[in-house]
Amino acid sequence: MLNRLSRRCFSTAAPQPWLFVGLGNPGDKYRGTRHNVGFELIDAFAESQGISMNTVHCKAIFGQGFVGEVPVFLAKPQTYMNLSGESTGPLAAYYKLPLNRVLVLHDDMGLPCGVLRLNDKGGHGSHNGLKSVIDQFRGNREFPRLRIGIGRPPGQMDPKAFLLQKFNARAQERIDTAMQEGVSGLKLLLSKGLTESARSFNREQKYKHIRLQTMPT
Helix, strand or coil, X not given: CHHHHHHHHCCCXXXXXXXXXXXXXXXXXXXXXXXXXXXXXXXXXXXXXXXXXXXXXXXXXXXXXXXXXXXXXXXXXXXXXXXXXXXXHHHHHHCCCCHHHEEEEEEECCCCCCCEEEECCCCCCCCHHHXXXXXXXXXXXXXCEEEEXXXXXXXXXXXXXXXXXXXXXXXXXXXXXXXXXXXXXXXXXXXXXXXXXXXXXXXXXXXXXXXXXXXXX
């Protein structure tokens, strides 16, 4: 499959591939926690497109396929969050992808729970997984991200403890909806390109942000 996909990917007529990397921590202990929504969205997208995540490549659970005519590589680094770059960097290098074709999906405490944002670049916002990816890209931050809002910790709660908690029922409903919207956003990205898809996707999410930002999670 890899050889067939690679030949089709890199023929002169084929669209340039995308690499989607969801950030998270491996193992049952972390499944369903706030810090693992990047993994969840990769799984949801893979299932929606019939792409099997059944191989290991560059320290990541890996799958590949086509969405329309666009080749797509999907990855969930198994390095633990703080070393995500040790998988993401080698994957991008292996497929000789420019950074503007590497989309990182990650949790974001700066957005209300269930709100998404598609950005063409940015900093790390104190997110250790993003820090690791940026380090592997030699400080280059010019890669797109799909930010998945998880809200902020309540009161004086330690942010690290908050990230490793599972969602309560109300928040989980929002995340479930966000996963569906995220899958639609990724499909739009592949059909319309980053600039056009981000404009329409973020406009819809902005209205959702306004609606949800004052509601409890």
